[in-house]
Amino acid sequence: MKWTLLTAVFSLPLFASPAEFDCQPELERLQNLPALPQQPKAWLQAVDSWRLPARNKLSAAYVYNDAASDPQSRQSARQCINSLSKAFEKHTNSLRSQAKALLPGASGLEARALGAWAGSTKALKSPEYRAVVDKGRKLSQRFRANIDNFEGRYPVPEGCQGKLPGKWQKSVPLRGGAVKAALNDVPPHCREALFVAYESRLSAANAPVLAALLENRQQQASLDGFKDYADRRLARTQLGSAEAVWRYLDKLSAKNRAAAEAERAALNNPPLWALQSPKVEDKPASYRPQTLIDNYFAWLGKALDLRFVPIEVAHPWAKGISGYELRQGQKAIGRLYLDLYPRDGKYGHNRHRELQRGVTGVQLPASVLVMNLPEDRWHHKDLKSLMHESGHALNNLLASQPYEILAGIRLPSDLVEVPSKVLEQLAWDPAIHQAITGVREAPPEDVRQQGIALDQRILNSAMALAYHQSGAPDMEAINARLYPKYLRQDYIKGLSPQYAFRHLASYGPAYFTYLYADAKASDISEAIAGGQLTLRRFADCMLSPGGSVPAREQLACATPVD
Template identity: 25%
Template sequence: MCKVYFMTNPLLSRSPLPYGLPPFAGIHASHYAEAVDAGLAKHLEEIQAIVDNSEPASFTNTAVAMERSGRLLERATASFFTLVSADASDAIRDLETELSPRLSAHEDDIFLNRALFDRFAAIDTTNCDAESARLVEEYLKEFRQSGIHLEVAGQEQLKAVNAELSRLGTEFGQRVKEAMKSAALLLDSEDELTGLPADDVASAAEAARVAGHDGKFLLTLIQPTNQPAMAALENREVRRRLFEASVSRGSDSGDLDVLALARSMARLRAEKAALLGFANYAELEADRQTAPDFEAVQTMLGRLAPAAVRNADAEAAALAEIAGHPLETWDWAFYSAKVRREKYAVDEQALRPYFELDRVLRDGIFHAATSLYGITFHERGDLAGYHPDVRVWEVRNEDGSGLGLFLGDYYTRETKRGGAWMNCLVEQSGLLGTKAVVINNLNISKPPAGEPTLLTLDELRAAFHEFGHALHGLLSSVTYPRFSGTSVPRDFVEYPSQVNEMWILWPEVLANYARHYATGEQLPQDVVDKLNKSRLWGEGFATTEYLGAALLDLAWHVLEPGNVPEDALEFEAKALAAAGIAHPLIPPRYRTGYFQHIFAGAGYAAGYYSYIWSEVLDAETVDWFTENGGMTRANGERFRQELLSRGNSRDPLESFRILRGRDARLEPLLKRRGLE
């Protein structure tokens, strides 16, 4: 029997706010546990009603009923996991530890339900439209990938594996977040920060003050290996300390060590793959993606790795020449920036005053979206997010009709995990009558009050990239919530976000936002020309660093259950060497001890390759825009209608083929990265 709750919990009913924005001001940590409890029970009741229906299985009484089910649970978990990532208190972290295995078990209860599967298998889709027929196909595929074919003993074993993977992934993510915070480098003197821009020094002083070290300077870390400050710090010893703080996260044998967790997860994933009839976990994940098979992924990465390392070696030689001494890993970013300044006359630190956050948003990111798609952005000061730093914009179509809400949460804080990401609070669905509410999160150091927020090139790129994900959610126009927005295969999801990066240096967009925050002066054209000329410098490093992480991911996920190594760091080194991507000066973008994408439930396990797989499509699409006149409303409308709006309502690669007129080729990517 369902528990009865007093209706004081805002999550127990649909939000009265515009577009269903959760009323965060009235939601307390205890409300999440209560709402998830009620949501789990309600969802199981709804599933049982589908199974118990005495009428023969039909599309409406089974597939549509399934899509309508679970709304309370979805509402509660969407809000809850937003806080887990972006503003996690101790109470939220404790609740995550409790709820994650229960939610995993709940998924198993649904997709290992033989009676429910039988009803889906009995649906006649002969007279269904294409999206509806695909809905049934996708559900049947998920049942099979979830183990519906297993006998009872196998299903019980699979449930136990899934529950333990959920628990370990939660613990990994929480430790990594704490490790990133505890590894921040505390410095006593401003002299140690020589070379760092004044606003970054001020941010370091503010970070130290907030952490209780008034008068000192705290260099906080970002999630990847390479830390932005290493490009500017003149003190080589400080660079070394910052680098070592970064790469030792999660692997120092302390309370925050995660290597044992990673080994356990690799073993359990191997067991899961074997249970489901796959040679390894990478083969299982490939079955869920747009890549035809795992061999195709290996072939592409194997083709790219040698060329990337050759380019990196050439860059290393140039760096050694300008340094005048043997290079260490912590020297690379510093001397790479020096090469940009001396060879290409590009000083990335000097560009930052031209990339002020508000202007980048208003006159860059939003301006590009308006030019392409006709949508407009209207800040809603009357609507609040889950933290005072969160800003809310209403997004409207060209005709003035409402499209959804966009939330921006740009500053780093101790309660936020590292990196940058997009997530949905409400997904668009014609069936449910909902429009999208999406969030972008970045981790920019917050300046002191009254000071401008000036972005690095990497932060600028991240802002445009994540907004590409936001557009994928906002411009969704599908019937069923299962297909909405970014609910596409993992190796396709990065494609629209990478396309959105093309507008960063597009002349009419750049001219509109790249203005000096103090003088209003436009970024000089000769500087733009130099940026374009220097485009390939650093691609050897960037591609090698990325491929190192992608190939390390796959190495962990081709293991057999009894072949998981005892020494994770030794395994890491051997795996990189075997893949031909071990470079003495370029560690992977993520090492095992902080590879959150693949070990903390982010969904990239055996799929970190997806960034470059998607970039093949992205490079082709940049060529398509260029060949067809660039940033025009006609091109934007076609990209919106044939790709962004479709979500997973049809095969995503079919959407690409309709847009491009053919299958993708690798050559545009090779040219972009200098890998011909």
């Protein structure tokens, strides 16, 4: 089994030829759970031996679903995702029970791995529970669809037409600079009312959906033994509870007060409808994509004491796929595939996909960057995107472990973005920017990390958390309490921005995780840029351990912990 799987990494039979994606052999393998040895190490090895071929095929199916150029391949990959996911779920309860029974006799990494199995939340639930979860999923999808499919106009209050163009007299389009232009064109006494109309534009469509979703999530929490959905969702974060998140938000808000108040003073303390951070224009410098790609991976390899060696990709899922073999000395330790440019049928944003998790002595890790970057010229934002997604890839490629359940990306949700954010933020360091682009002066830094913009992010995190601490929250009352505390502005009755807050349906009470990751990544990237920490040391602390070391210890290795 070991040599078979090692060969799989280099010949890549996981990648089907065009118009093919068949997972039937892997499905058949998963139908029956084999008898497993009742000794911790042997049990874990046997589980991996049984599951890994199907686990690898499932990962490949996600890549094909995102990016295969052939529609038939994408369709068959989607079918495999559904079938393999159900087949894995079928045996999770049994594996979890066996792991719990073996845990008292285990120690070291075996205890960590068995503990991960014993604590799995992907166990097969009762039909009643599944019905509740399925309903919640549909409500979440509906909430987001209402936002995505909004027709793009909001009403002008009666008597507020002012100098609005004729086509905007009744409603204003939600595009470009129209929102700001409309606020300037209506009479001063109408600006607050127009701002409320804009912010509350989705109230009619999403108020009943959000109410039903919050009630459903409270029901899920009760079925899982939690007092509310916030604690259920946050139990597996590094902070661990809603109470800890509130403390963190209060601390961050206090730290940001001086910067936010200075910005407000510079803007003459504007009303809520005019409150925004000063605009910072990006420099128009542009670069040849391949030059930046080559320079970036040369710099990254040097910083990590590794090499990214270009390779040919056998049986790619589309044209234009490139790849690197990651080497430590002369030893191959993983592979990275780049699918950087847009095409018809491809996933429309940027993401990292684990293709394989590294299992020591069994298989090497592999990752794919599925992106949609310009093919002709790149700007700083495109380099930043590449660096961000490569941070996720490194978290998989450097985290080989003896057991699959400890390998790859295993950080909790409030830390999982730290590796990507560290790389992203290093794009602004002058020395690193020069090494990659040849230009020392980097563009202005991201203004979201301080001042008014950071206040807004803290407020959004607080709103998302508070709404999920009850099945039927009074959201207007919550807004009226949180706006003065975190945005330092009084709430306007009826503003109701929550109905256009897309992340409420996805991240929910864990929306703060991006904020937390940004802050921790900022501390780490500043230490790297200042010479107090090396990128190699950061990788040893937070990229290589996978699930073998508790997340809090990984973070403490790199930066002070809250």
